[in-house]
Amino acid sequence: MTLVHTLGFPRIGERRELKFALEAFWRGDSPAAALEETARFLRARRWQTQAAAGLGLVTVGDCALYDHVLDTTLLLGAAPARFGFGAARIGLAEQFALARGNADQPALEMTKWFDTNYHYLVPELDARTRLSLHAGALLDEVREAQALGHRVKVALVGPLTWLVLGKSHEADFDRRALTGAVAEQYARLLGELGALGVEWVQLDETALVTDLDAGWLAAADAIYARLGAAADGKAGATAEAAAARPRLLLAAAFGDVSRHAARLAGWPLDGLHLDLVRAPDQLAAFLPDWPEGRVLSAGVVDGRNVWRNDLRRSLATLAPLHGALGDRLWLAPSCSLLHVPVALDAETRLDAEVKPWLAFATEKLGELALLAHALDAASRHDLGARAEDDAVLARALAASDAARGARLASRRTLHRTVRARVDAITATMTERASPHAVRAVAQQAALGLPPLPTTTIGSFPQTAAIRAARAAHRRGELGALDYLHAMRAEVADVIARQEALGLDVLVHGEPERTDMVEFFAERLWGYAVTEHGWVQSYGSRCVKPPILFGDILRPEALTVDTASHAQSLTARPVKGMLTGPVTMLQWSFVRDDLPREQVQLQLALALRDEVIALEAAGIRIVQIDEPAFREGLPLRAADQPAWLDAAVRAFRLSAAGVADSTQIHTHMCYSEFNDVLPWIAAMDADVITIETSRSNMELLDGFARFDYPNQIGPGVYDIHSPRVPSVEAMLALLRRACAVIPRERLWINPDCGLKTRGWIETQAALANMVEAARQLRGEMA
Structure with a gap:
């Protein structure tokens, strides 16, 4: 049977239950127990959705309360020393202080997750960073899923990607100095997951689709050599522990990793996930020399967009792979479904023409199950079963074809008028009349700003x-x-x-x-x-x-x-x-x-x-x-x-x-x-x-x-945190800005x-900002 899985699933809930539980907790309107109960409920519902869709493995570890990169940072005991938290005593209050700041410290930096609109919290790494494993929360989630009768795959930010995404404020510190420590903690974690009977661990190594230099690739080799040694029972592992080690599925989403094909073939992997939506041509670099015994997870359903899958096209890609790999072919979305809405059924007011063209996260799981059903039906010899399967497939193909045809033929807007305007764009339409230096004089005359x-x-x-x-x-x-x-x-x-x-x-x-x-x-x-x-x-x-x-x-x-x-x-x-x-x-x-x-x-x-x-x-x-x-x-x-x-x-x-x-x-x-x-x-x-x-x-x-x-206007305070910075803190930032940018600009x-934000903190912060500007103008004068 062709196994279906997902790299991740939306964690907010169909009605944003996690959002409202978080904000109630932050306001002090509900206790920690209420937030944790909401999180448990959402996890259980997510797993049930996956199981009901026919997925062979449910994904655990992608249910962060705030951010999955922050979860990984806490898993590795890498909270920055400036917060003063001992790695072993980080609870909800400390976790959210890292995410949102507190009276004493600004929050961790936030930036975009590769080329998506998801924001992650940047790990702060320096010479004081000491890594240690704190897997209790993750292990509890595994036990929750197992107690509900699910077969579990754990999804983690990959060790290489976590290091690449980190940042150091020390100019002479190289994050790659932590390579051995990171690998050691992941190896320990694999042992603990194996002891719970976890069969598969998914390591999301999205960094591999970016431009990595030789130093980073050497670090990657070292990390996976250590994980391979752990899986082989070396480095002190007992034979029993080695036998229980989970199998490793490396997931590379958002791009092409074919340039690393030879390197990946040598890594101790039991499976490799390829994004065949973003980079369908990369398959050629891996085939026909696919390693014996290794699973190919084919990401054929788009995890970044909401259009229904073109089933005929997907089957054309998958059929030869299924013939060559059999049960070693798995089906998955191209990436985590974190980036699409939860379920289309909730949309009762959506444009009636547009809705049949769409598939949200829940519907994408159904598409994957249908593709697996089609592949398996084609390989069966029971003609009665094939006839039934063919009828199901025929209806699905007809619906897919109809949706795609209707979408491409839509004439809801003025195609000719709009496209004629695009064709008529000239170079002069993208140029201001004068350079900025001239414009600045005219603007100051018109605006009279201080x-x-x-x-x-x-x-x-x-x-x-x-x-x-x-x-x-x-x-x-x-x-x-x-x-x-x-x-x-x-x-x-x-x-x-x-x-x-x-x-x-x-x-x-x-x-x-x-x-x-x-x-x-x-x-x-x-x-x-x-x-x-x-x-x-x-x-x-x-x-x-x-x-x-x-x-x-x-x-x-x-x-x-x-x-x-x-x-x-x-x-x-x-x-x-x-x-x-x-x-x-x-x-x-x-x-x-x-x-x-x-x-x-x-x-x-x-x-x-x-x-x-x-x-x-x-x-x-x-x-x-x-x-x-x-x-x-x-x-x-x-x-x-x-x-x-x-x-x-x-x-x-x-x-x-x-x-x-x-x-x-x-x-x-x-x-x-x-x-x-x-x-x-x-x-x-x-x-x-x-x-x-x-x-x-x-x-x-x-x-x-x-x-x-x-x-240029550099931001002088973080609006994503309820913290109200002082006039002195803003002045310190502004003086640093003045050191690198001329004050007149x-x-x-x-x-x-x-x-x-709320009005009380907004007015307080803006009052301090205006006062900081007043004082700085006085210094200038």
Whole structure:
């Protein structure tokens, strides 16, 4: 029988139960026991979903309360010394202090998980790091699953990948010095899992799809040699322990690992997972010399997008593999299903044309089971069974063909009009009239801003009253006019608060926006939005990526009325707030029948129209947020320039239609920027705001070495933490910023939007930020 498994499954729950349990615990509204009970319930339901779909192994170890990389850091006893936690005494309070910060320490740095919108907490490693195994929580989860009657596979961040993802603040410390210690702890863990009867352990080594130098590859060889020695009963292991060792499945998602085929053939692996969605051609490098006895896990169902699987295409790939490998062929999604919503059944309001085209995590498990069913049926000799199986398969193939055909033939948007506009784009449409130095003079004359201007990134706290009004409006209980008045009252309140705080450039606070992408998707043709299609971004933060299925058209103004109203309430400049074309693309589930670059340009044209309309309405600053600019970067260096060139072209197309005196801002967060600075400069935004507080302004060093020519606002406090930093702490960061960036080009702002924070902490932090700016201006004078 062909075994089906998944590399991971969404952990938030169909109704975001984990989110609400976490936030209740953080607020002090419920005890730790309630959070732990919710987590147990969600784990059990996830395993039951997998078992009911026919999976041969359920996955354990992917149910992190906050982040799976943080779980691995705690598993290895690697909490940073600066927190003062003993590795053996980390409970929920300490775990969340690492994730969210506390009164004494900022949280661990956060950045994007490879080229996804998931954020992980960066391990801090240095010469003081001493690793030790703390596997109690993981072993308890294994026992839970086994007690429910499940056959278990444990999924872990691979030892190599954990080291690669780490960071050291000591310039002379090489993380590879921990290679032996990491390998030793993983070897010990394999022994403990084997003692519980765990058959398989999945090691997620996504780092292998990136560019690793010879030193990292040598470290990888050393790690897997140690794990092989443990499996062979060497290094002090008894024969009984060696016999009980789990088998190792190495999983390489998000790209091509064929260049490592010879190396992987020599590693002590019992199975290898290949992403055959992102890199279908890599199979040729591994076949026909597939090692005897090794399992091939074929990732043929897309774990990063929501379209139904093309069953005919998948079977064409799988049939010869099944013939050659038999039961050594396993089926899986291309990557963890963490990146897609939980279940399509919950969507009762989704566009009736679009819904049959889709498969969320639960439905993807069904697709895998169906593919396995088809492969096994084809190899049976029982004609009666084959006839039954063929009928099931015929119905499934017909549904798959119908969905794909309907999607490709859809004419829901103005294809010819939109594509003609893309074809007509010229080089002059992506150029501002004057260089930034000239524009800066015109903008200062128009805006009259003080030195070191203060602003925020865009959103302000989404209070219970805002959410209640929005929900009532959606249910039809609050009419359109009453809802408009409610939102305008919120805007007036936010403007008044900002003026009282003394901020220089204001925002309207975005009370009407559920999400920075979904808001625009609801108003652009070519998009569909879901009701419950939540995906975890980090911790309790969930997003609902819209579904981009057709050509993009802006039927009317999107934000002009709200921005104009906000500007009418104050003499200070108010920013128009838009989400940029790169982020709109990256944070959506995107159609796969057109090149992504073309879809990105369609989005850029729609946003260009909005930018020009905002300027015509008297808005003199427009912020076009691009937090995903670095996120979508291909994982191999050779593929990156073309992607970056296309991203820059799209941003400039959206921004370049305005006069010199109109100031264009952009915002980026939680990414490493140093390797893409030439392209960030090429975007030619007048002001860029970036996340820097968690890294203690380290990101600015790259901007200084590159001599970034335009204005920049490094974040002076971390909005993802409830911690309110002092004036002195912000001044220390700002003085460091002034050491690397000329003061006349500096802005002062938080790291990111304030949507998830409460008003008490928001006002306190912003008051300190404004005071820090006042004091720094005094020092300048």
